[in-house]
Amino acid sequence: MFKLKIKDLITIGIYSALYFITTAIGVLIGAIVFRSINMVYAPALSALLSGVVYFLLIKNTKKFGAISIVGVVIGTFFFFSGHFALSFIPSCLFALIADLVAKTKKYESKLVNLISYVIFSYGNFGPIMLMWIAKEAYIARLIEKGKDLTYINKVIIPFEIKTVTFLVFVVMVCAVVGGLFGQHLVNKHFKNENK
């Protein structure tokens, strides 16, 4: 399918594990700082932390398929950890688009790689879908318990176009900041490292 060697595949696997860890830390920070379980800020915080992993992966592989496979692997992890099967789709789709974008400049252009990272960061929106599913279950339970709709609306933040646009913007800003910081760290520590 892809022209990747065994070393590239192992690199992808290990960096996926690291990417998963940075994402999990982002989720944790989001839960502590924003005291919110709906995890809406998790993709933004993950994007802020994962830049260095992403750019070092690109630097070490520079082949089409690496980013896509990370997306598939992370998506599969969402699938295994109860994040609902549909989480898989955005993760793979955005990773593939990010891979195609980075490929246009043969993974060498800093700006294009940064754009690719911003696109890739949107893949983490998948697990948030679960919240809407669980929310429905939660609302159903509140109704069962005799709570009125005014109370429910206070607890549950409704899913609206305005909210989604805001989230998309926040993720973009965080991905740019995280990406630039990631590129800075890669340049600082791994500039002279041969592949």
Added chain:
Amino acid sequence: MKINKVSNFDIRVKFILIAFMNYTLLHRVSGFLEWHIFLVLFLLFIFEDKYLKSLKFFLIFLTLQLLEYYVVDTGIFSLIIVTYRKMFPVIISANFLFSTSTNREILNGLRKIKVSDEISIALVTMFRFIPTIKKNFIMINQGLKSRGIYFNLIDILKNPIRYYEYTIIPLLIFCNNDVENLTIASLTKSISIDKKHSEYNVKKINIYDWSLLLWMFVMVVLMQLR
């Protein structure tokens, strides 16, 4: 020498079990069906002689139930419990897969269901490496402490960006070294060869697998009829 017990269930059936649990998540199973699903999951661990794990999951499930119905009524904490309880069957089934199969078996299983080698090798490497990263992270923190920096949470909060740099960069260096070592190991094990791999133990679908598959089929029918 410790010899791993061969699992009673075929790896492909374990994959189907995870997919089935995702399906139950989508259908928001509750009441009798939910209890029934959990009971079967606990039994699966007993079949594999994992009594403690079965008990641990049972206690977590019971705690979640009790918290939901008697202690916490509303608010964010309640939402956490409802969400976690919905995800719990998938988490248990994934744990069942990883605690009763070796990485080699998972890789072989993924090959059997025709997942491309690129994805299956990356996936298995990822699962193999999460515990290693944890170990490396602890080691890096000990290293920082031995140099007299970042002793506690307050130190980290005072300068989080520097702490991030001081931990992520050594982690990446560790990862790069692990890539080299693992590549050499994988070459000696001929993981990347294109030809069909020979199997020492050929696992066939047995009565346990058929029973589990039949149970899942019946549950799907029941969920549809509900």
